[in-house]
Amino acid sequence: MPSHSSPPAAFDPSILEQLACPVCQRDLQLEDKQIACAGCGRVYLVLDGIPVLIPERAADRAASR
Secondary structure, three states, X not given: OOOOOOOOOOOOHHHHXXXXXXXXOOOEEEEXXXXXXXXXXXXXXXXXXXXXXXXXXXXXXXXXX
């Protein structure tokens, strides 16, 4: 059975309109390959096209620069 490796899924930025920061409920913005909160400054990862909006796994924007 041949092994097929598919490319990682890309994040669709149009869904940002439907998402909010789980901590402060503010808008999210796509920055590079991460999602940043305009309110509290948390930065969430996007893994295989899926935003990981888990506050415990988020980084602080100031620390990620």
